[in-house]
Amino acid sequence: MSDPIIQLTGIHAAYRHGRQRVTALDGVDLTVEHGEIFGLLGPNGAGKTTLLSILEGLLRPDRGRVTLDGIDVLAAPAEAKRRLGIQLQRSALIDDLTVAELVHLYSSLYEVEMSKAQVDELLARFDLADKVRSFARRLSGGQQQRLALALAVANDPPIVLLDEPTSALDPRARRAMWDIIRRLHTEGRTILLTTHAMEEAEALCSRVAIIDRGQIVACDTPAALIDQIDVRPILKAVIEVPLDRVAPLPGVRAARYTGQHLEVETAxxxxxxxxLHQLAAEHGRRVGDVAIRPPNLEDVFLKLTGRSLG
Structure with missing residues (x-):
């Protein structure tokens, strides 16, 4: 069996916030196998971006070892970076360059010379064939995200790091981006993405690591994580009644409000x-918008950490 393409061992990292020293990563061990779409799932501030920054060679950890495709990132950062394509959470594109000019610029940073035909082929793969001569500032949000992803693979890397790749997109653009990520995967690339959207992790990832307060609290396939944590179906409804009156109802294992919805884990x-209908009647209320859904990764995160992903 080949070695993992991404491996982090005993990673510790901290930063200064005024006079305070804040731990960002606290003894993280993580492996990603060749050809995986691997998700790093956690709320903002959990340590996801710090971990990516270390993989990218932008941040040196206080302790630990990092390898990419067998290359020690700390010992040979330039060589390791050549194995990577990177899409940041917010990509600062140069507004006054055309899409084609940006591809040439980014590929040249990796000492890769691309012909016009190669540029056209790359942009077509990301549904940007008709934007070759458009300035970056003229692109929609979804088009800018697709361009950022095209730039990330202009050097044909085996590993692609995506930091919250769909965080600012509407549902239609988000699903279009998912299709492109799947396409990159079918080309044989290993993809590591960070997200705090459980739907995205479940849709894309073969395995997921849940990170909270700088530590990996679970790592497995989405289905296995849900099975291991023993979460029951979730009854969701719009109703205003005290939680302490919901908890004793038959079948209830846990209850919480998420926005205007009551969510009840029930056997x-x-x-x-x-x-619940009877309880609502006692309070002069009605139960509305009822739905029963299977448990998901957000329920797993709540069980493991005691708080939601939002």
Whole structure:
């Protein structure tokens, strides 16, 4: 069996916030295998971006070892960077260059010379064939994200790092980006993406690591994580009743409000729903917008950490 293409061992990292020393990563061990789409799932501030910065060679950890495709990132950062394509959470594109000029610029930074035909082929893969002569500032948000991803693979890297690749996109543009990420994967690339959207992790990733307060608290396939944590179906409804009156209802294992919705983890959804209707009537309320959904990674995160991903 080949060695992991990405390996972090005993990574510690901290930063200064005024006079305070804040731990960003606290003994992180992580491996990503060749050809995976691997998700790093956690809320803002959990340590996701710090971890990517270390992989990218932009930040040196206080302790630990990092290898990319067998290359020690700390000992040979320039060589390691050649194995990477990187899309940052916010890409600062040069507004007054055309899309084609940006591809030539970024590829040249990796000492890669691309012909016009190669540029055209790359942009076509990212649905930007008709934007070759457009200035970056004229692109929509989704088009800018697709261009950033095209620039990330202009040097044909085996590993692609994506930091919150769809965070600012509407649902349609988000799903278009998912299709492109899947396409990159079918080309044989290994993809590591950070996200705090459980739907994205479940849709794309073969394995997920959940990170919280700088530590990996779980790592497995999305389905295995849900099975291991033993989360029951979630009854979701719009209703205003005290949580302490919901908790004793039959079948209820946990209850919480998320925005205007009551979410109840229950072993017996229909029995719980009938009891909830009765409780609502006692308070002169009605139960609306009822839905029963299977457990997901956000429920797993809540179970493991006691707080939501948002």
């Amino acid at each position: 017996e959804p229909q029995v719980t729903l009938a009891a």
